[in-house]
Amino acid sequence: MATAAAEPEETVESIVTDVSETPHDWDVSKADIYVEDRWQPIFREMRETAPINKITGSGFGDYWNVTTLKPIQHVEALPDIYSSSFEYGGITIGDELDDIPEEFRFQLPMFIAMDRPKHTEQRRTVAPAFTPAEMKRLDDDIRQRTAEILDELPRGETFDWVDKVSIELTTQMLAILFDFPWEDRRKLTLWSDWAGDVELANDPAMVEERIKHLYEMAAYFKELWNQRLDGPEAPDLLSRMIHSEAMRDMDDFEFMGNLVLLIVGGNDTTRNTMSGYAYGLEQFPDQRAKLEQDPELIPNAVQEIIRWQTPLAHMRRTALSDHNLFGHEIKQGDKVIMWYLSANRDESVFERPDEIIVDRENARRQLSFGYGIHRCVGARLAELQIRILLEEMAKRRLRVNVTGEPERVRACFVHGYRSMDVELSEY
Ligand code: HEM
Numbered sequence: 404m405a406t407a408a409a410e411p412e413e414t415v416e417s418i419v420t421d422v423s424e425t426p427h428d429w430d431v432s433k434a435d436i437y438v439e440d441r442w443q444p445i446f447r448e449m450r451e452t453a454p455i456n457k458i459t460g461s462g463f464g465d466y467w468n469v470t471t472l473k474p475i476q477h478v479e480a481l482p483d484i485y486s487s488s489f490e491y492g493g494i495t496i497g498d499e500l501d502d503i504p505e506e507f508r509f510q511l512p513m514f515i516a517m518d519r520p521k522h523t524e525q526r527r528t529v530a531p532a533f534t535p536a537e538m539k540r541l542d543d544d545i546r547q548r549t550a551e552i553l554d555e556l557p558r559g560e561t562f563d564w565v566d567k568v569s570i571e572l573t574t575q576m577l578a579i580l581f582d583f584p585w586e587d588r589r590k591l592t593l594w595s596d597w598a599g600d601v602e603l604a605n606d607p608a609m610v611e612e613r614i615k616h617l618y619e620m621a622a623y624f625k626e627l628w629n630q631r632l633d634g635p636e637a638p639d640l641l642s643r644m645i646h647s648e649a650m651r652d653m654d655d656f657e658f659m660g661n662l663v664l665l666i667v668g669g670n671d672t673t674r675n676t677m678s679g680y681a682y683g684l685e686q687f688p689d690q691r692a693k694l695e696q697d698p699e700l701i702p703n704a705v706q707e708i709i710r711w712q713t714p715l716a717h718m719r720r721t722a723l724s725d726h727n728l729f730g731h732e733i734k735q736g737d738k739v740i741m742w743y744l745s746a747n748r749d750e751s752v753f754e755r756p757d758e759i760i761v762d763r764e765n766a767r768r769q770l771s772f773g774y775g776i777h778r779c780v781g782a783r784l785a786e787l788q789i790r791i792l793l794e795e796m797a798k799r800r801l802r803v804n805v806t807g808e809p810e811r812v813r814a815c816f817v818h819g820y821r822s823m824d825v826e827l828s829e830y
Contacts, residue, residue, distance in 0.1 A: 428445060429445065429448075429449055429456060429458060429468065430458050430461045431445060431446065431468065431742065431815065432458075432461050432462060432463045432466070432496050432740075432815050433461075433462070433815070434813045434814050434815055435813070436815075437716070437811060437812070437813065437814060437815060437818060438811045438812070438813040439811075440811060442744065443748070443757060446470055446742065446744065446745035446748065447748070449468060449470045449745070450470050450471055450745060450748075450749060450750065454469070454470045454471040454474065455467065455468065455469050455470070455474055455728060455729060455730075455731050456468050457731075463496045463497055463498070463738075464498070464738065465737070465738065466496060466719075466737075466738040466739070466740050467728075467731070467733065467737060467738065467739045467740060468740055468742060469728075469739060469740065469741050469742065470742050470745040470746065470749075471745070471746055471749045471751070472746040472747075472749045472751075472752050472768070472770060474728065474729055475741040475742075475743070475746050475770060475774070476770075476774045476775070477728070477729070478720060478728065478739060478741055479720075479741070479773060479774040479775035479776075479777070479778075480774070480775050481726075482518060482519065482775065482776055482777070483518075483519075483723070484722060484723055484724055484726050485720035485721070485722060485723070485726075485739060486518050486720060486721050486722075486723050487515065487516055487517065487518060487522070487718075487720060487777060488516060488517055488518045488721075489511075489512060489513075489516040489517070491721040491723075491736075492719065492721050492738065493516040493719070494515055494516050494718050494719050494720075495717070495718075495719055495816050496717065496719050496738070496740055496815060496816070497816075511617075511656060511657075511659055511660030511663055512656060512657050512660045513657075513660035513661050513663060513664035514526055514661065514664065515664050515668070515777060519776070522776070522777070523776075524648075524649040525649050525650060525661065526776075526780060527649065528643060528644060528647040528649045528650045529640065529643065529644070529650075529661075529665065529780060530780055531643065532580065532638070532639075532640050532643055533780055533781055533782075533783050533784055534783075535783065537638065538783050538784065538787050540638065541579060541580075541784070541787070542787065542791070544579055545575075545576060545579060545787065545788055545791055546791050546794075546795065548572070548575045548579075549572060549788075549791050549792055549795050550795050552567075552568065552571055552572060552575075553568075553795055553796065553799060553801065554799075556568070556827060557827075558827055559826070559827075560826065561806055561824050561825070561826050562824070562825065562826075563822045563823065563824060563825075564677075564678060564681050564803060564805075564823045564824075564825040565674070565678050565809075565820055565821065565822050565823050566822065568677060568681075568792075569673075569674040569675070569677040569678045569820075570592055570674055572673075572677060572788065572792060573669065573670055573673045573674040573677070573788070574588050574589060574591050574592045574670070575588065576669065576673065576784065576788045577591050577665075577666060577669050577670060578591060580639065580640055580665075580669070580784070581627075581639055581640050581641055581665075582637070582639035582641070582642075583627075584627075587623075590620075590623065591666055591670070592670070593616065594616055594617070594619075594620040594663075594666060595663075595666045595667050595670040595671070597612075597613050597616040597617070598613070598616070598617060598620070598663040598666065598667050617659060617663070618659075620659070620662060620663075620666075621655060621658060621659040621662070624641070624658070624662055625658070627641055628641055628644075628645065628658075631645055632645060640665060644661075665781075668779070668781060669781050669784065669785070671714065671817045671819060672714040672715060672785065672817075673714075673785045673788055673789065674714075674819065675712060675714040675812075675817065675818065675819025675820060676708060676709055676712050676714055676785065676789055677789060677792060678712075678809070678819060678820040678823055679708055679709075679711065679712030679714070679819070679820075680708050680712075680789070680792070680793070680803075681803040681805055681823060681825055682805055682809055682820065682823060683708055683711050683712065683759050684708075684759065684803070685803070685804065685805040686759070687758060687759045690758075690759050690760060690761045691802070693761055693762070694761045694793075694797075695797070695800075695802065695830055698794065698797040700761050700762055701790055701793045701794055701797065702790060703761065703762060703763070703766055703767075704761040704762075704766075704793065705786055705789050705790050705793065706766035706767050706769055706786075707759055707760060707761055707763050707766040707769075708759065708789070709769055709771045709772075709785075709786075709789070710747045710753070710763075710766055710769030710770075710771060711747070711759050712771075712818070712819070713743050713744040713747045713769075713770075713771050713818055714771060714817065714818055714819055715743060715771070715816065715817065715818065716742065716743065716744040716814075716815055716816060716817075716818040717740050717741060717742050717743060717744065717815065717816060718740075718741050718743070718773060718777075719738060719739065719740050719741070720738075720739045720741065721736065721737070721738055721739070722734065722735055722736060722737045722739060723735060743770045743771055743773070744818060746770045747769050747770055747771060752765070752768060753765065753768070772785075799829075800829050800830050801827055801828075801829060802827065802828050802829070802830050803825050803826075803827060804825060804826050804827070804828055805823060805824070805825050806824045806825060806826055807823075807824045809821075809822060809823035809824075810822045810823075
């Protein structure tokens with residue numbers, strides 16, 4: 404894990420720009436450009452001409468765009484200057500609380516949106532659930548469930564890959580992680596959808612409904628918690644929390660917040676990588692053929708697909724003090740948006756970045772999991788689940804053929820697909 408990096412010695416001239424010349428259409432907080440899949444040239448232009456620039460007067464207020472790999476890693480390596488804390492606005496571009504009536508305002512504390520030292524303590528509690536040894540333990544179960552789903556998929560007819568495969572597999576993975584009652588597992592999907600929708604959180608009309616679902620989730624988990632309270636130490640996530648110093652005495656809000664983090668954190672992201680696998684390889688049939696001929700390429704292809712899809716388009720930080728970021732005067736209180744979606748297309752790091760190249764040498768440099776002290780704690784589990792999907796597809800010599808344009812998510816945070824019609828064939 405990275406610790407705070409030293410200040411950069413050199414000033415990178417090419418990334419200093421006059422922000423007054425920033426074109427209007429660089430406001431990449433607009434959800435339309437993602438639902439219409441036309442974000443690529445906008446970020447490319449920024450990377451070429453002004454990789455760090457400031458947008459004023461957007462629907463989310465003023466914010467800095469950081470669009471290339473090196474400055475994003477730099478920001479993430481300075482967590483004492485660039486805060487993740489919910490107290491200053493948290494980790495997404497929306498400030499969430501502005502439009503919500505006072506009585507419904509609550510922001511859930513969760514460790515992704517905390518700074519040190521509390522972040523460190525809570526992260527330490529859940530991190531052992533994601534060690535290589537734990538992944539080995541979960542491998543068989545996840546593989547068997549994945550195989551069952553693939554064997555039940557319709558052959559020779561169109562179906563929705565997002566619902567039947569991406570959502571189902573991800574939900575099962577989370578149920579295994581929490582040792583959640585199997586028959587109720589789709590509740591995890593429902594709660595995750597309600598909790599994770601940033602746009603919804605800003606809609607006063609929907610806030611009450613959302614809170615209702617969150618309380619239902621908390622009550623359900625509380626019951627499980629109580630059932631396991633006197634039980635032996637077990638490897639599921641709830642038992643780990645129960646038996647930990649840092650998390651056993653969480654108040655109700657913190658309990659809810661951290662559940663939401665683990666459920667949402669693992670859900671949309673892994674789901675959209677699985678959908679990105681189907682859609683992405685359809686765009687690059689020569690690469691699909693290469694992968695089909697050589698299954699040894701699967702682990703690298705997993706990294707490449709995660710890079711190409713980038714399931715979370717951005718994370719946000721808030722400056723706690725003035726700071727010169729490669730020649731740009733960031734002021735205390737400024738909102739800094741790190742666009743992973745763009746950094747993963749950084750031409751100075753990735754050759755022909757818009758293409759999927761399954762044997763790309765440096766696919767592992769992808770930034771989809773972030774960097775530094777908040778780097779995704781569930782990354783190994785996500786990689787495992789996606790690798791198993793690709794391996795089980797290869798064993799069955801199954802190919803996904805996308806039969807129409809998918810419906811995309813309208814958001815500048817979660818980057819993915821709502822539905823995608825496909826047909827399976829064998830090769
Ligand atoms: C392809 C799938 C995934 C992607 C792209 C992804 C992406 C991310 C990103 C970008 C961050 C923030 C990093 C930063 O601020 O530097 C993060 C943090 C986190 N993720 Fe993931 N994630 C994925 C899967 C998962 C899974 C499967 C889980 C757990 C079940 C999970 C749980 C978390 C948690 C708990 C954090 C907070 C870590 C911290 O603040 O220390 N994620 N993830």
